[in-house]
Amino acid sequence: MPEIRNYTINFGPQHPAAHGVLRLVLEMDGEVIERADPHIGLLHRATEKLAESKPYNQSIPYMDRLDYVSMMCSEHGYVRAIEKLLGIEAPIRAQYIRTLFDEITRILNHLMWLGAHALDIGAMTVFLYAFREREDLMDCYEAVSGARLHAAYYRPGGVYRDLPDRMTQYQASQWVTGRDVEIRNQARQGSLLDFIEDFCNRFPALVDEYETLLTDNRIWKQRTVGIGVVSPERAMQLGFTGPMLRGSGIAWDLRKKQSYAAYDKMDFDIPVGKNGDCYDRYLVRMEELRQSNRIIKQCIDWLRNNPGPVMLDDHKITVPTRNGMKDDMESLIHHFKLFTEGYCPPVGEAYAAVEAPKGEFGCYIISDGANKPYRLKIRAPGFPHLAAMNEMVKGHMLADVVAVIGTMDVVFGEIDR
Amino acid sequence: MGISGEDVMSSDAQKGMPDRLEGLAEDLARAFKDLDCLVERSNGEVTLVVPAERLTDVATRLRDDEPFFFQELIDVCGVDYSVYGQSEWQTDSAPDTGFGRGVQPVGQLESKQSNRFAVVYHLLSISNNIRLRLRVFVDTEQPIIASVISIWQSADWFEREAFDLYGILFDGHPDLRRILTDYGFIGHPFRKDFPLTGQVEMRYDPHQARVVYEPVSIDPRTLVPRVTRDDNRYLSEDNAAQDASDA
Numbered sequence: 001m002p003e004i005r006n007y008t009i010n011f012g013p014q015h016p017a018a019h020g021v022l023r024l025v026l027e028m029d030g031e032v033i034e035r036a037d038p039h040i041g042l043l044h045r046a047t048e049k050l051a052e053s054k055p056y057n058q059s060i061p062y063m064d065r066l067d068y069v070s071m072m073c074s075e076h077g078y079v080r081a082i083e084k085l086l087g088i089e090a091p092i093r094a095q096y097i098r099t100l101f102d103e104i105t106r107i108l109n110h111l112m113w114l115g116a117h118a119l120d121i122g123a124m125t126v127f128l129y130a131f132r133e134r135e136d137l138m139d140c141y142e143a144v145s146g147a148r149l150h151a152a153y154y155r156p157g158g159v160y161r162d163l164p165d166r167m168t169q170y171q172a173s174q175w176v177t178g179r180d181v182e183i184r185n186q187a188r189q190g191s192l193l194d195f196i197e198d199f200c201n202r203f204p205a206l207v208d209e210y211e212t213l214l215t216d217n218r219i220w221k222q223r224t225v226g227i228g229v230v231s232p233e234r235a236m237q238l239g240f241t242g243p244m245l246r247g248s249g250i251a252w253d254l255r256k257k258q259s260y261a262a263y264d265k266m267d268f269d270i271p272v273g274k275n276g277d278c279y280d281r282y283l284v285r286m287e288e289l290r291q292s293n294r295i296i297k298q299c300i301d302w303l304r305n306n307p308g309p310v311m312l313d314d315h316k317i318t319v320p321t322r323n324g325m326k327d328d329m330e331s332l333i334h335h336f337k338l339f340t341e342g343y344c345p346p347v348g349e350a351y352a353a354v355e356a357p358k359g360e361f362g363c364y365i366i367s368d369g370a371n372k373p374y375r376l377k378i379r380a381p382g383f384p385h386l387a388a389m390n391e392m393v394k395g396h397m398l399a400d401v402v403a404v405i406g407t408m409d410v411v412f413g414e415i416d417r
Numbered sequence: 418m419g420i421s422g423e424d425v426m427s428s429d430a431q432k433g434m435p436d437r438l439e440g441l442a443e444d445l446a447r448a449f450k451d452l453d454c455l456v457e458r459s460n461g462e463v464t465l466v467v468p469a470e471r472l473t474d475v476a477t478r479l480r481d482d483e484p485f486f487f488q489e490l491i492d493v494c495g496v497d498y499s500v501y502g503q504s505e506w507q508t509d510s511a512p513d514t515g516f517g518r519g520v521q522p523v524g525q526l527e528s529k530q531s532n533r534f535a536v537v538y539h540l541l542s543i544s545n546n547i548r549l550r551l552r553v554f555v556d557t558e559q560p561i562i563a564s565v566i567s568i569w570q571s572a573d574w575f576e577r578e579a580f581d582l583y584g585i586l587f588d589g590h591p592d593l594r595r596i597l598t599d600y601g602f603i604g605h606p607f608r609k610d611f612p613l614t615g616q617v618e619m620r621y622d623p624h625q626a627r628v629v630y631e632p633v634s635i636d637p638r639t640l641v642p643r644v645t646r647d648d649n650r651y652l653s654e655d656n657a658a659q660d661a662s663d664a
Contacts, residue, residue, distance in 0.1 A: 041597040046606060053613050055641050084460055236488040236543060239571025250543065257546050344646045347502075350460045351539060351550065353491075362492060364539065368502045369645045377494040379539070387574035416597060 006034055013042055017120045017402045020412035024389070024401065031397050036390045043416040051376040055342025056082055057155065059376070064150035066378065067414040070109040071141075072101045073356035074414070075154040078378075080260060081352035081363035082156040085345040086317060092262070093308040094158035099262040100299035101144070101153070102354070103292040104196070107203075108137050109357035109409075110285050110292075114210060117282070117406035121223045126213055133206060136199050143168055143192045157318040158311035163303065167195040193300050200300070203293050211286060224278035228392040228404040231276060238391070239384035242359025243288065244408065247273035247281035254355035262302075266295050278407040285409075288357075317343050342371040358382055358409050380414035438463055441547055444484055449475060464550040472553055473563045479540060479549070480568055487540035487549060490569035493576055495583035496535045500609045504645040533557040534585055538565070555585060564589040582607035612637050 007028045012018030021042035027035040047066060051059040063078045064071040076098060083089060090098070115130035138148040143164050145151035153160050167188040172181045187198040214220045230240070235248040245252055253270045255263040271287035273280030311318050319338055320331035347369040353362035359381025366375040385408045392404050442463050446456050452475060455466040467475050479485045532554035540549045555562045564587035566572045576587040577596040584605035587593055595602060604611055614637050622629045 041595075041599070044597045049607055049613060053639070058641075087460075234570075237570040239490055239569065241489075241491075252543055341641065341644060344644070348459050349462075349464075349550075351462060351548070360491065362539070364492065364494065364537070366496060370504055370643045371641070371646070372643050374501060375494075375496050377492065377537075379492040383574060384571045387571065 011401065017405060019116065019405055019410050021416075022386075022405065022410065022412065026398070026401065028398065033393045033396055033398065033401065036393045036401065038386055038389050040386065040412070041416050043412040045417065047417045048376045048378060051373055053372065055371050056345070056373060057338075057342060059373075060155065061150060061152045064152060065413055066380065066417060067109075067356065067358065067361070067382075067411050068149065069112045069411055070105045070357045071149060071151055072098075072105045072153060073109075073354055074361055075152070076102060076261070077352060077354045077356065077361040078363045079154045079156050080354060081350050081365045082345065084350040084352050085348060085365060085367055086156065086343075087346075088157055088312060088314065088317065090158040091309045091312065093162075093303070093306060094310040095262045096299050096302050096306075097159050097163065097310060098154060099266065100196075100296055100303065101140075101159075102261065103295045103299070104137050104140055106292045106357045107289055107296075108134055110289050111137075113285065113357075113406075113409045117403075117409075118214060118220075120402045120406045122219065123213065123217075126210055129206070129210060129213075133199075133203070136195075139168060140192060140196060140199075143195075155311070155318065157314065158309070160311075162310045163192045165191045167192050193304060196296060197300050200293055200297050204290060207286065207289050207293075214282070215286070221279060223400075223403050224282060224407070226275075227278045227396060227400050228407055229275060229277045230388070230392065234391070235276065238388040240359070240388070241381050241384075242355065242357070243281055243284045244359060244385055246271065247284050248276035249274055254353060254360060258353070260352075260354060262299070263295075265302075266298050268295050278403050281407050344369055344371050353379070356381055358411070358414075359385065361414075378414075378417055380417060382408065382410045382415045386410050386415055435461070437545075437547055441549065445549075448478065448482070448485075462548065462550060464552055466552045466554075469553050469555055469562050472551075472565065473568070476538075476551070476565050476568050479551075484545070485542065485549075486544050487542045489541040489543060490538060490565065490571045490575070491541045491548075492537075492539040493565075493572055493579055494537050495579035495585050495607065496537055497533060497583060497607065497609045498535060499533045502645075504643050531557055534560045534583060536562055536579060536585060559586075560584060561586040561588055563587070566590055581605070584608065 009026050009028060011022075011024035011026055013021040013023040018024070023039040023042065025037040025039060026033055027037075047062050051062060060075055060078060063074040066074045111130040111134050115127035118126035141151050142148045145153040145160065167190065169188045170176065170181050170184045172178070176184065187195055230238070230244070230248050232248045232250050235245050235250060240248065241252070249272055251270060251272050254260070256270060268291045271284045271291070273284050315331065315334040315338075320328075320334050324331040325335050345367045347367060349364070349366045351362055351364040353360050360379065361381055362379035364375075364377040364379065365373050368374040389404070389408075393401050396404070438458070438461065442456050442458055445454070445463065445465055449465070452471045453468050454471070454475065457464040457466065465475070479487045534555045534557065536553045536555060538551040538553075540551065542548075553562060560583070562585060564572065564576055566576065566587075566589065573590075573592075574596060576590050577593060579585050580587060580590075580593050581595040581597050582605055598606060604616060606615070614633050614635055616633060617630045618633045619628055619630050621627075
């Protein structure tokens with residue numbers, strides 16, 4: 001009788017459903033997974049080591065490149081750790097702007113997740129819908145920072161600059177002309193806040209649109225209900241945070257529990273799942289889209305009525321104004337010192353975490369009093385999630401691996417760092 | 418859909434955080450005073466310094482015992498303290514040629530210190546909504562420490578990472594392989610004596626029709642040297658008063 005052996009297959013790193021550069025070594029018994037061994041590190045750039053060789057502020061752009069679909073949330077975690085070390089706090093308006101952009105980022109991230117997840121399981125349309133909305137939100141990124149993805153907008157002591165009074169507009173081109181340009185620019189006549197408000201008013205109907213396609217869809221449910229079930233106890237053991245933890249029924253959200261920025265002044269709810277399967281995590285994230293929209297609206301109202309500084313006036317840490325530099329010697333010196341040397345936080349260590357769209361994003365900084373971090377450790381939410389891969393897919397079919405990768409919302413920029 | 422948590426979650430949850438941290442520090446001091454543990458407080462955080470041989474014991478009690486209940490291990494990271502506090506521009510003599518920008522790379526370490534490496538654990542208690550940091554120093558010559566994987570499963574990859582980057586061994590870890598670096602990588606890249614540029618570089622050799630590894634050809638350079646400033650802002654109250662009276 002021939003010996004029956006398990007079959008080992010390689011999944012990725014070049015596979016459209018591998019979400020980047022995941023290499024999975026799967027041990028299969030027929031079409032059932034016996035063991036999954038994720039190999040990561042193909043995108044390792046030693047971000048933490050690089051940060052040790054640079055003044056604090058120069059590492060902010062690296063944070064964008066960690067989780068490259070939720071850029072500003074990663075910045076927020078890093079900037080908050082520095083602020084904790086320095087013992088400073090950003091002005092209130094900056095806190096609201098950060099809240100606003102954290103939530104815009106959450107929508108950006110969840111739309112990307114939704115599109116990719118649905119595409120992996122065979123629903124093409126949602127992907128196109130999701131990217132339509134992402135376009136508008138990336139324009140918001142562009143309006144405040146000049147970059148559509150890697151913003152580097154949050155700085156220790158505030159945000160780089162205040163929200164613009166004028167929204168960027170489309171110009172006529174070879175492909176879009178005349179009346180089409182006008183239609184595209186309709187919502188862009190006012191300020192950035194007007195544009196975001198217009199988006200907020202449209203967005204709930206758009207979420208309904210996605211839900212019509214998926215929530216009661218028979219195929220969608222067959223692919224997600226009962227797949228990758230994680231009990232609340234296991235979720236805590238495995239170090240889950242964010243929607244992965246809430247999907248398992250644990251009401252834990254740093255925005256409520258260890259509130260930061262302006263979240264304690266916001267009115268919003270935290271969705272919690274029941275069964276801990278892919279479908280519940282899908283429902284949790286869909287509800288988070290709506291709740292984020294709610295928070296954004298509240299931020300817009302506040303920001304309209306409360307002008308003020310968005311950056312601390314302490315030029316040992318923050319950059320003096322361009323105009324100030326032109327007629328003030330001290331500002332010029334501050335500017336020079338900041339950009340050639342940076343600032344030196346006191347000796348000590350700090351861990352600051354934010355509720356990034358994927359879970360808890362934390363930065364642990366050890367300072368020995370120098371102008372560079374002695375050690376920076378980035379706690380990426382996706383890292384423990386992916387580590388649970390073996391446990392989540394064991395006993396499932398090969399096709400369910402794709403559903404589980406999708407539900408984890410993995411991005412290798414942050415996992416490999 | 419389940420509960421949407423107005424009743425279980427409230428923004429008031431974090432009110433009184435300083436008191437609760439104070440309470441935690443006291444509880445820790447009481448519970449572990451006979452185990453040579455040290456409680457530190459700074460920046461609104463509590464750190465427990467644990468001797469390496471007590472780690473398993475302390476960690477188990479932190480997870481299971483009243484009043485701690487640290488159900489989640491959020492993070493594990495290695496730290497190399499070998500050049501802690503050294504600034505690159507420190508010198509005792511001033512040459513008459515002035516100082517160059519270039520900085521001598523951190524070369525030979527005088528790491529005679531017995532606690533060069535440390536492992537730092539970040540714990541989170543979901544039920545008490547509080548965080549705790551554990552710091553465990555490990556021996557320089559034989560950096561080996563008990564794994565906490567049997568206490569918190571999430572330690573799995575975090576410990577593999579610390580092993581990969583710092584060469585710290587975790588006793589009891591079932592699968593201590595490299596995780597972030599390349600297959601066949603030599604060295605532990607986050608140690609302070611490992612150059613930022615790395616040791617080898619890789620290219621495709623058309624003659625041999627394969628990828629070859631060679632020693633790095635780029636020189637390490639420092640754009641901004643590491644300096645430590647005694648900044649006036651961080652003077653303690655007494656010093657500030659002293660300065661004021663001098664002026």
